[in-house]
Amino acid sequence: MPTGRAxxxxxxxxxxxxxxxxxxxxxxxxxxxxxxxxxxxxRKKKREKAIAEGKDPDAAEEPAAPAKPKLPTTAAxxxxxxxxxxxxxxxxxxxxxxxxxxxxxxxxxxxATLANDLADDFKGFKESEADKCLSDALRKSNVTPERLxxxxxxxxxxxxxxxxxxxxxxxxxxxxxxEVDKACAPLFGVWRDPVGYAIEHWKLDLTLPAGQLDxxxxxxxxxxxxxxVWRDGELVRENALSxxxxxxxxQLDIKQKEYAAAQKILDANEAMKDPILKDEDKxxxxxxxxYRMMLGKGVLTIxxxxxxxxxxxxxxxxxxxxxxxxxxxxxxxxTPQDRARKAGFAGSVAENCLMGAGDxxxxxxxxxxxxxxxxxxxxxxxxxGVGHSGVYWTQNFSGGRRGQ
Numbered sequence: 001m002p003t004g005r006a007x008x009x010x011x012x013x014x015x016x017x018x019x020x021x022x023x024x025x026x027x028x029x030x031x032x033x034x035x036x037x038x039x040x041x042x043r044k045k046k047r048e049k050a051i052a053e054g055k056d057p058d059a060a061e062e063p064a065a066p067a068k069p070k071l072p073t074t075a076a077x078x079x080x081x082x083x084x085x086x087x088x089x090x091x092x093x094x095x096x097x098x099x100x101x102x103x104x105x106x107x108x109x110x111x112a113t114l115a116n117d118l119a120d121d122f123k124g125f126k127e128s129e130a131d132k133c134l135s136d137a138l139r140k141s142n143v144t145p146e147r148l149x150x151x152x153x154x155x156x157x158x159x160x161x162x163x164x165x166x167x168x169x170x171x172x173x174x175x176x177x178x179e180v181d182k183a184c185a186p187l188f189g190v191w192r193d194p195v196g197y198a199i200e201h202w203k204l205d206l207t208l209p210a211g212q213l214d215x216x217x218x219x220x221x222x223x224x225x226x227x228x229v230w231r232d233g234e235l236v237r238e239n240a241l242s243x244x245x246x247x248x249x250x251q252l253d254i255k256q257k258e259y260a261a262a263q264k265i266l267d268a269n270e271a272m273k274d275p276i277l278k279d280e281d282k283x284x285x286x287x288x289x290x291y292r293m294m295l296g297k298g299v300l301t302i303x304x305x306x307x308x309x310x311x312x313x314x315x316x317x318x319x320x321x322x323x324x325x326x327x328x329x330x331x332x333x334x335t336p337q338d339r340a341r342k343a344g345f346a347g348s349v350a351e352n353c354l355m356g357a358g359d360x361x362x363x364x365x366x367x368x369x370x371x372x373x374x375x376x377x378x379x380x381x382x383x384x385g386v387g388h389s390g391v392y393w394t395q396n397f398s399g400g401r402r403g404q
Contacts, residue, residue, distance in 0.1 A: 085097050104223050127231065127243065133244070142202065162183035163183075195249050301383045305340070305344040308344070308385070309396055313339055351395065383398050
C-alpha cells in the first residue's frame, strides 16, 4: 500500500471510483421503474381522452392511409405541351402533342384520383379555346351586332310592303306568298340565326376551327373519358361547331332593343293566370309577339275576356267540324263582336280562325301563309285574345284598352 500524502490521495480516489460504480449499478433498476411509470401514465391519459371524446379506448389504432398517388413531375410539361401546341400547323409539334397525350394516359393508368386531377387541369380548356377561335373568326369576317341591325332596319320596310300589298290575297291562293317569304328572309336570318346569316352572306368560317377543336376534344377524351364532351353552362352541345354557333348567336343577338322596350308587357303576359288561358295559348302569343317585334311592330297584351270568347268559339268550331266567323245558332253569339261582348269585352274586335294546327307556333305560321290573316296578325292592335280546342284556333285583336 502506498504511504504518505500521495498514498492517501490514491486510496481516496480508489474508494470514490468504487462508490460511483456501485451507485451506477444500483440506479439502473430505479430508472427502468420511472420509465415504466411514465409510460403507464401516458396510456392512462390517452384512455381518459378517448373516453372523453366518445371513442372506444380499447379500439385498435387505424392504419395509416396509403400515400396518395401522384403524377410524375413531367406531367405538367405534357399538359403544357398540349395546351400550347394543340392547333399547331407544324407536324413535329403535333407529334409532341400526341406523345404528351399518350404519356399522360399511361401515367394515370387506372387511378381515378389521377384522372380527376388531370380532368381539373383541362376543365373548360377546349371551350375557352373555342371562344377564342369564334372571336377570331368574327373579327376576320367583320360580323358585328351593329352590322346585323343595319340589315334588320333596311329590310323591315320591304317586308311590310310585301305583306301589305293588296295583290297578296287568299283569293288567288296567296300567289304572291313566295315574294313575301323572300322579303322576310333577311329578317328571319338576322333575327333568328345571325351566325347562319353571317356564314351565308359574309363568309364567316367556323368549319376549319371547329374541325381542329373536335380533334382536341377527341384527344382529351382519350386521356380522361368525359373531357370530349362540349359543355355550355348546364347544356351539352353536340360538337365544336354547335358550341360555337350557340355562343355566336348569344354574342350577335340583336333582339335586346325590342325586348327591353316590351319587357313589362311580356312579363305581364307570362305572369297571367286564369283557367281559360292554357300554357300553349301563352306560347302562341309569345311566338306572335316575337314575329311582330322582328317586323318593328308593338307587342300585344293578353286579354282574358277575349281569351274566353276565343276558346268558346274554338270549342264550338270543333264540335261542328268547321270554321267560320259568323255562325248562326252559335251559343255564344253569331259574330265575333257578339261573342266578345258576351265574354265581357266592350271594344271592337278583329278575328282569325283556323283548323289543323297542332300547337301554338304552328298556328302562327299557318296564318302567316294566309294573306288576310297574316295582315291581321301584324295589324296596329294593342291586345289579343287566343283560345284553342284540339287543332282549332281562334284569335281576337283589338286596338283599344277597354275591357282589359
